Amino acid sequence: MKLVSYRRDGKPGFGAVAGEAVVDLSARLPGVADLASLVADAAALAQARQIVAGSSGDCPLAQVELAPVIPRPGKIICVGINYVAHAAEAGRTVGEYPVIFQRYAQTMVAHGAPLIRPAVSGHFDFEAELAVVIGKGGAHIAPENAMQHVAGYTCFNDASVRDWQFHTHQYGMGKNFRGTGALGPWLVTADEIPDYRELTVQGLLNGESMQKGKLSDLAFDIPALIAYVSRALDWQPGDILATGTPSGIGFKRQPPVFLQPGDTFEVVIPGVGTLSNPVVNEEA
Structure with missing residues (x-):
């Protein structure tokens, strides 16, 4: 469904x-x-x-x-540097543990709604991702049981304000501007996706392919991520796990490419859907 x-x-x-x-x-x-x-x-x-x-x-x-598929998720857990090629373009290496940060539900918009380019920054970037919606909660989940906790999948754009992201070592502020994350258009139930590793995720800016990756290339796969987070926090139904973005992000391009008013960014995951959002300037 x-x-x-x-x-x-x-x-x-x-x-x-x-x-x-x-x-x-x-x-x-x-x-x-x-x-x-x-x-x-x-x-x-x-x-x-x-x-x-x-x-x-x-x-x-x-x-x-x-609306965003889950309008008020209890938590949105995001993973950074989770594709080897993206780690390389960012000048990072994949470590022993996943890079985890959080988003707030109030930053999210739905399919078709505008992404808001902040008034305080011109460094508004895109990140196409597959997101997992949790259906069954729990703590201390074993990796081999983790997929039993997945309700389904949706598309996510973890659009980021890069200069604010790197104000400090804790880059969560650049991930939590109002109206900068998009989630949708719908949740495809897990039974419709026999093996998520066969999925691809692509990011298109005004119809031009900027990012493309295979879910089989994740450094930390979905069971590992669910299990790791569950050691610290109980998963709850409706929670969101964003699995990370592939290479091709705007600020690592030469020259950098940032989202501008009038742009449209799409996250395309065949078998899941297409999430499309126009970009507008924040009203001062």
Whole structure:
């Protein structure tokens, strides 16, 4: 299934994409609060599959306003330097442990919504990534059991404010400007992706390919990342794990390429979807 969060007639809802239409699951599953609750509930998820199989949709997809797939994730865990080629272009080496940083939910926008180029910086860069949505929470998860905790996959743009990222050794500030991260357009449930390692992720700027990588090239794979984080923090349903970006980022190009107002950046992951966002200037 392709699951979405959205607003329709000013009200939040969630559902499944059926062709060019949306099946309104929030109306049919009144005991389920939101998409994070749905992916955590195996019985409700099975019921949702039956509903979707018997429905052609309740309204056109074009008539809903998409939200970030999980509008308010408890945590967004991001991984840096997780492709060997990206580590090389950044002048880094892959270490013994993954590079972990965090994003705040309030920085996220949906598919189609504008990414906001900050007023205080012209160094606004792109990062195309595959994101994992957690369905089953837990702590101290063994790597061999980690994929049982995956609800599905979506596209992520970890757009970064590079000069602010490198103000200090802790570069989280440059990853947490308002309106700089994009997540969507939908969650593809894990059963639709037999082996995530066969996926590719590509970043396109105004239609031109800037980044491309294979998920099989991750230095730390998804089970390792889920297990590592779970030693410190309990995963919760609806949490997001962003797996890292391949080489080709803008600020390491010669000359550097940064996002400008009027640009459109797309994250393309065949089998998962295409996340597309225009770029606008922040209003001072």
